[in-house]
Amino acid sequence: MNSVFVYCELEGAQVAPVSQELLTKGRSLANQLGVQLEAIAAGSNLKGIENQILQYGVDVLHVFDDKCLAPYTTAPHSAILVKLFQEEQPQIALMGATVIGRDLGPRVSSALGSGLTADCTNLEIGEYEDKKTGKVYENLLYQIRPAFGGNIIATIVNPDHRPQMATVRQGVMKNEPAGKGKGEIKNHKVSDYVSAADMAVSVIDRHMQKPSHHxxxxxxxxxxxxxxxxxxxxxxxxxxxxxxxxxxxxxxxxxxxxxxxxxxxxxxxxxxxxxxxxxxxxxxxxxxxxxxxxxxxxxxxxxxxxxxxxxxxxxxxxxxxxxxxxxxxxxxxxxxxx
Amino acid sequence: MDKFNIIVLAKQVPDTRQVGKDAMNADGTINRAALPAVFNPEDLNALEQALAIKDRFPGSIVTMLTMGPERAKEIVMEGVYRGADGGSLLTDRLFAGADTLATSYALSTAIRKIGKYDIIIGGRQAIDGDTAQVGPQVAEKLGLNQITYVEEVLDMDSKSVTVKRVITGGVETVKAPLPCVLTVNGSAAPCRPRNAKLLMGRKNYEVPAWTVADVNADPAKCGLSGSPTKVKKIENIVFQAKESKRYGDSDADIAALVDELAVNHIIG
Structure with missing residues (x-):
């Protein structure tokens, strides 16, 4: 059965809190669907990264470790996701509604022709009836988000396209490791996924400031x-x-x-x-x-x-x-x- | 001296700060007729970056592109009054009800029709949907690189653009080959106002209106039928009212409240 995938955003050697929240949610969605939870870590110097990820009940962790993947630029990361999703055919793919997730998600969804719902505040599984055709879809991902300046809450579905993609805001979901899953690690060869043309954009300077608040x-x-x-x-x-x-x-x-x-x-x-x-x-x-x-x-x-x-x-x-x-x-x- | 062809993507949006009861249609789409329409704020920041490039590289051409009903021509005119050279409106019933993917497809066909572009600039996101998806999706459809969350265009030459962008916890300087797509933050420089001379001189500018056929778009990829995402339901937000404890501003009241919070280990 097609898995639930979570793209783990990395801040240096740390998995971002929003990704841990998504792994927590991803595990519960996967349980509900009776499928595997798979995670993706793409970056540089990722030795030991599994110690932060597998504890969320991850069945398969896909690791892409190469200098060209940090600092983040759009093209190599989207090339990885597009090809991996074509190979693995996930039914659901989740990432954080962060600067990175909101840069990467739409790029990947456009390349795959699949729908993407931004900035979700809740995700559920449920059925959907297409009013025009009368066709009923079981076990769709309800992508729930405020819209229209926060005045309404919309529930969005992707009936016919896979993966069902969503970005989720930090802080809206719980962060609770579910314990070990199957815990298989797949180390991928980055050059099978990323071409030289994907490296055209370069980060020439970067200043990180201490956060002014917590x-x-x-x-x-x-x-x-x-x-x-x-x-x-x-x-x-x-x-x-x-x-x-x-x-x-x-x-x-x-x-x-x-x-x-x-x-x-x-x-x-x-x-x-x-x-x-x-x-x-x-x-x-x-x-x-x-x-x-x-x-x-x-x-x-x-x-x-x-x-x-x-x-x-x-x-x-x-x-x-x-x-x-x-x-x-x-x-x-x-x-x-x- | 280099000259650049710049396309500005801009959207006319319902002003989400003034939402009334009739704002939504029964099918969950937005009843735009019931709301004041405004120039999407971050698209104005994008327009300013485009006009600033034109200032630095005289002879550059700034072209507005928008999609929407007939009245969205106002967006193109607003751009022209502030210094854009011209622009077009994509308008067709077949475009209606588009999600971000169908929108970006439609815009990409119009950009191909415009043909000449070195840089495409839009706002980071629109205040009606807050998705920030159309810019990156347009870039993907055209096979171009993208830089999102741009604060300022720092430098350009015939082959590349260098920008400052804001990331979580910091700023980056990023260089990308041309052509490419930029999306601009609301914290970037505000847009210059309308120019009185242009307001008089350009008021008769005829905004071309393009249909699905005019841009050779595939109707199956446009509008509702080209949208993978469907709205299952729309709910108005109803908050569960709580039983509040009420206090006045007297010392006695506030001391009592502080005590209660401290006793319950909420503070202290």
């Missing part, structure tokens, strides 16, 4: 919206975050107004977070923001407007001005944590 793994997130009023207003949030050992995020409205940098945007077009505690400060709660934080365990909203939409999904609502409430929060917290 929003994706923070257990407490303090997020500010347009209601913070200004860039100076955001200073208060950094103080609160300092006290609570939290990270600072923002709504799109706050980013668009220039209060905070774009890389801290939480929501449909930004980061997805699921902390223990989410403190929304002066955030009204547009759907596109809620899409990126609704999975938080506890939500606190501080807002002048008692009827702010975000209050409907909040566990704790403080009605008041952020500039009054936040200093009090800091003060009382410092008192009890002395």
């Amino acid at each position: 929003l994706d793994t923070a257990s407490i997130v303090v997020a500010g919206g347009y209601g913070m009023g200004s860039r100076e207003g955001f200073e208060m949030l950094y103080k609160l975050a300092d006290a609570l050992h939290a990270e600072v995020g923002a709504s799109r409205a706050a980013v668009d107004a220039g209060f905070v940098d774009h890389d801290r945007q939480i929501g449909q077009t930004g980061i997805t977070v699921r902390p223990k505690l989410y403190i929304a400060c002066g955030i009204s709660g547009q759907i596109q923001h809620i899409a990126g934080m609704r999975e938080s365990s506890l939500i606190m909203s501080i807002n002048q407007d008692p009827d702010a939409p975000i209050n409907a999904i909040a566990d704790y609502v403080i009605t008041g001005r952020v500039e009054d409430v936040i200093p009090k929060l800091i003060r009382h917290y410092k008192e009890i944590s002395k």
Whole structure:
């Protein structure tokens, strides 16, 4: 039976968190379908990479190890996936909705003439009836994603084309190793897949910066919206975050107004977070923001407007001005944590 | 001095910030008539990169290409008013309902019709779908290299282009042979405004409208029939309202809340 494939994105010698989440999901989809889970690792100096991958119940790991595969460029990686998928005929192929996955996925899907759904937030297996022909398809991949600025949730299927391809956002799925699967490793000869013409694009320089925040793994997130009023207003949030050992995020409205940098945007077009505690400060709660934080365990909203939409999904609502409430929060917290 | 032929891919999109109840059709496609139509924001960033190349290499030609209903001619005109030399609209009922693959096929046939191109530039993604797929798929269909997430075109010569692109946790400088496809981020330089002289001088520009037949496209690969992905269902988002605990902004209230969070080991 045709397998479920996961493309493992590599950051240096590390498998990206989103790929681990996809391996977790891929294993459960494969179980449901009664098929194998196969993984792909393509990069350079991959000795020992299996130690990060096989623990997710992977049955077959395809390794492509060659200098030409790092740093990532589009053509060699897509050449590998296109040929491997032609050989192996997966029914499902998943990758992260990251800079790399969103560069690679469409290229591969176009070459194979198969459909691709971007930025999924959930994947399920189910049936589909084509309304025109009446034909019923069993065991299709439901590719579920917000669309239209986060205002709707669409369920997309690929009835007739394989593989069913999807990119998935980081942080929306669990990361839980399922234990060892069959664990077969196939070391492929890269030159069978990649030609000299695939090396036409070159990375001539690369600067990696230390991440300015760890929003994706923070257990407490303090997020500010347009209601913070200004860039100076955001200073208060950094103080609160300092006290609570939290990270600072923002709504799109706050980013668009220039209060905070774009890389801290939480929501449909930004980061997805699921902390223990989410403190929304002066955030009204547009759907596109809620899409990126609704999975938080506890939500606190501080807002002048008692009827702010975000209050409907909040566990704790403080009605008041952020500039009054936040200093009090800091003060009382410092008192009890002395 | 080098001169370049530049094609800008741009889309007229429903403004997803103003979605009402009648925004969706019963079949799950978008009811574009019910929404204000705007120039997709990142396509404006793409247009600016194209116009900046033209500034640096006078005599370069910037050609707009869009697909959509008749009114999407506005996109071509908007480009012309900001400095593009001309452009065309792909419009045909057979193109309707296209997913990204069918869209990129249609655009690639139009690009082949235009014929001369050194560089094709579009926005990273459109605000109605947020997929970022059409650029890479157009590149694949034309057999060209692609560079996505471009922040700035740094340099060009007759054979290659060098760009700065933003990747997860850093920036890269990447060099690709021409012709190639670039997709540009919203954080790139904003587009210059309309030029008053062009607004007067070019207002009678006739935007050519091309049908499936005009670009020699295979109707089976266009529109709904050329789309491997199907919409199974569309749901409006309904949030489960929670039973919230309410507090005022008094010291007593906030102290009580902080205590509760601390007792439950949520903070501290």
